Amino acid sequence: MAGVKIQDIRKSYGATEVIHGVNVDIADGEFVALVGPSGCGKSTLLRMIAGLEPINGGTIAIGERVVNNLPPAQRDIAMVFQTYALYPHKSVAENMGFALKVAKADRAEIARRVQEAAEILSLTEYLDRKPRHLSGGQRQRVAMGRAIVRDPQVFLFDEPLSNLDAKLRIQMRTEIKELHQRLKTTTVFVTHDQIEAMTLADRIVVMQAGVIEQIGTPLELYDNPANEFVATFIGAPSMNLLNATFDGASVDLSGHKVPLAGVSHKGPVRLGVRPEHLNLTQEGAGIPMAVKVVEPTGSETMVFLRFEGQDITAVFRERHAFAPGQVVHLAPDPDHLHCFDATTGQRI
Template identity: 60%
Template sequence: MAHVHLENVSKSYGALSVLHGVSLDIANGEFIILVGPSGCGKSTLLRLIAGLEAITGGEVSIRDRVVNDIRPKDRNIAMVFQSYALYPHKTVAKNMGFALQLAGRPTAEIDAKVNAAAEILNLVPLLDRFPKQLSGGQRQRVAMGRAIVRDPEVFLFDEPLSNLDAKLRVQMRAEIKSLHHRLKTTTIYVTHDQVEAMTMADRIVVMNAGRIEQVGRPLDLYDNPKNLFVAGFLGSPAMNFFNGRVEGRFFRTNGGATLELPPSLAQAGDGRELVAGIRPEHIALAGGASGLATTVVVDEPTGAETMIALDLAGDTLLATFRDRLTVHSGDQMTIHFPPGRIHLFDKRSGDRLTVEEHPLD
């Protein structure tokens, strides 16, 4: 295990700057996930930690040792890539032990480490097979085994599940998390899949345009997003947003819908151009005549829940209900936004009016 520290790390390719002064502390044994849209710099940052790219500015430290000018093979890290990168002419055992063979380790040591990793990853029956005889999930486990045998201080994963189908991704998420619990090795994992980030990480680092937007535990980021970007990126389906203004105890959307607010939040947002946000699962059905009148645009029953796109005074929103509702396009629905579930964001800066400063009533 090792503590990893990034201090004001930047990366440029000529005139193009892709990372802008990134600083981050990763504790011993922590599972950190870097997440963000394509082009945000997350994979570039991982490659800088690995030593596969030269740093333009700042410092990368592993176990209190600055590694900027240290070759990748001397950083005591192991990386698992999106592509399995297995040698097709070598067996599973030979693929897993090849790095140790290159390092000149004794055959007995290589065999012992390969067998130990194979036990962890349930690869023992496959050690004599070739990559073409394996499924996608089995090949990814071999790539992980190749990293494990090196006994690194830090594991680096670069979108390792992108090539797998949905069912296999779920299985491999559980296997990687279980592996981390067993080995307790510091792990830095890159993905664009927010579900992977929410279900696997000790902490999530949300990146955008080469900068860190917010760092925190998954549910903390989900419940208390720092700004509009984080609120819109985390969550599937995404948070609903409405432009408007606070008028007394209410937020009035530009389309004329009126949303009740907690007193402290209404007072904090008084007179400002704001964006209100609410997650689809926090929208409730309203009984009787009270509530907000909406029109069904489309319904999407999934079995476990029903997702319904609704028109609210000209704004389209998505609501998720656990009940199996039978509705059709054009039907009328009356819904309710619980005041304590509404977030307010400054329209210009994108920053959220924080719960700490203005607790929800």
């Protein structure tokens, strides 16, 4: 196994630069997720690590080797794509062992590695089947098995769960995490789904428009976002951001004062509060908000509200019989508030 070191990586298409001097240091055995909206550059960065996309500046090292000019086959990586890309006329075992066969590995060694990977992925009873006789989740496991048998230094996953239904996605998330815990192979996982990133990764790299906004553990990003973009991208439903002013002691929300300590900035701010940190209070003790829509999910109730022209989301574990148009009073939890500069969007 080996770590991956990305230093000042740049990528341009003609005169348009799409990756702007990215730096990421991935430790040996670490699971790192690259997340961000479509077009942010996360898949391009992954493809540059794999050698599928040439770089225009900077260096990529896998272990002690700088791999900038090495073809994919010489980088000792294995990639799992969004599409399964299985050979329909070959059996599961033949699909899993094909790369080793091309590399002219010993037949007995191929069989041993395929058997080991099949046992890890619970595919033993399907080794003689063709891909058309498998479910979507089983096909994805075959694609993962094809990567495992190569025993690479680094696994690269490019949105591998996007084509699965909701239930299978959750199941495969668990299987990928168990696989990493067992093999401890360095893994880079690209996804636009922040829930996948939060549940799978040791650390998350949040990207936007070809730059890195923040790197940290899932809870670091959730509890201490560096800016408004990270605050709203990490967490579902998103953090609420309210226009306000700060006088050095409290935040003023259209005449409603919320005490806030540890902030030296004065003037216009954006107050961030997560939906689960809005508490129902009595009239006069909180901020009046008008209920728009109520979405009960069973374990919790999600409520969409309106305050001073701004949309607010609140989540309650308790069950409440709210009705559209009803005015409720909510108070932000003072221990879980975030304050951002109204101009730059940076945390203050």
